[in-house]
Amino acid sequence: MTKKNRSRAIVAAIFCALxxxxxxxxxxxxxxxxxxxxxxxxxxxxxxxxxxxxNSTAVLDFSDSTLGVEINVRSGVAYPAVGVGFNLRSVNNRPVDYFDFSKYDSLEIVLATKRMNSVSVRVMTDDPVYTRAGFRETLRPVVYNVSATRSFESVKFPVTGFRTAVWWIAAMGMEKDDGLTHLHRSVLLEITNGDGVMRGIPDEINVKKVRVWGINRDLEKAMYAILLLMAVTFVLIETGVLKRRMDGNSRK
Known part of the structure; x- marks a missing residue:
C-alpha cells in the first residue's frame, strides 16, 4: 500500500468511526x-x-404508586372541573419557567374511575393576549377527553390533539376558535371529570402513570448538521488527495 493510499484508508477509518x-x-x-x-x-x-x-369538592388520597382523588361534582357552575392537577411552575416548591408541551409528541395516562366513563386531560396555558395575572379563569384551557373504565387502562393520544375549551372561547368574547394552544407556555396539567358526570354522586379518579414523550427535535437538527459537516469534510479531504495525485501524475 502506497503512502497516499494509506492516508486515504486512515481518513476513511476515522470517518467510519465518527x-x-x-x-x-x-x-x-x-x-x-x-x-x-x-x-x-x-x-x-x-x-x-x-x-x-x-362548591364541588375534591379530596386527594395518593401513595407512591397511585394518585387518587375523591370528587363530588355539584350544581352551581355550567362547566365544572374537579380532580387533580400538577403545578408545572413549581418544582420541589421552587418557581420555574413554563413547561413546554410542544416539545413532545404524545401523552400517556394510566387511570381508572369509580363511575364516570370519561375524564378530561387539560393543560392550562398562559395566553399572552387573554390571560391576566392573578385570574386563574383567564388561563387558556386546552382539553383532550379520554375514555375511562373501572379497571386501570393505558390511554395514549397525540399532544397535537389538545383543543381550546368551547366555554372559554365564549367567555373571552372570541367569535371563534383561533386555533392556538400556547402549549409552550404551559402552567398547569389537570385531570378532571369528563362530560356527563353525575352531579351530587361521589366518584373517584385513580391514576397510576402520567407521562409525555417524543423526539428531541433540537438534538436531531444538531446531529444532522454535524453529519453534514462530517460528510463535507470527508469529501474535501478526498478531493484534495485526488487533486494532489492528479498533479503528481501530470508532472511525471
Whole structure:
C-alpha cells in the first residue's frame, strides 16, 4: 500500500468511526420523555370549581404508586372541573419557567374511575393576549377527553390533539376558535371529570402513570448538521488527495 493510499484508508477509518459514534448518540438520546407520576417533581394539588363560584369538592388520597382523588361534582357552575392537577411552575416548591408541551409528541395516562366513563386531560396555558395575572379563569384551557373504565387502562393520544375549551372561547368574547394552544407556555396539567358526570354522586379518579414523550427535535437538527459537516469534510479531504495525485501524475 502506497503512502497516499494509506492516508486515504486512515481518513476513511476515522470517518467510519465518527459515523458509528454519531449513530450511537442519535439513537441513544433522540427520544425525550418526562414523567409527571409516579416520579413527580411538580406540586400536586386538588382541582375544584371554587374560582368559578362552584362548591364541588375534591379530596386527594395518593401513595407512591397511585394518585387518587375523591370528587363530588355539584350544581352551581355550567362547566365544572374537579380532580387533580400538577403545578408545572413549581418544582420541589421552587418557581420555574413554563413547561413546554410542544416539545413532545404524545401523552400517556394510566387511570381508572369509580363511575364516570370519561375524564378530561387539560393543560392550562398562559395566553399572552387573554390571560391576566392573578385570574386563574383567564388561563387558556386546552382539553383532550379520554375514555375511562373501572379497571386501570393505558390511554395514549397525540399532544397535537389538545383543543381550546368551547366555554372559554365564549367567555373571552372570541367569535371563534383561533386555533392556538400556547402549549409552550404551559402552567398547569389537570385531570378532571369528563362530560356527563353525575352531579351530587361521589366518584373517584385513580391514576397510576402520567407521562409525555417524543423526539428531541433540537438534538436531531444538531446531529444532522454535524453529519453534514462530517460528510463535507470527508469529501474535501478526498478531493484534495485526488487533486494532489492528479498533479503528481501530470508532472511525471
Amino acid at each position: 459515523f458509528l459514534v454519531w449513530v450511537f448518540v442519535l439513537f441513544s438520546y433522540r427520544n425525550t420523555a418526562h414523567e409527571f407520576f409516579p416520579d413527580s417533581i411538580f406540586e400536586i394539588y386538588e382541582v375544584t370549581d371554587a374560582s368559578m363560584g362552584g
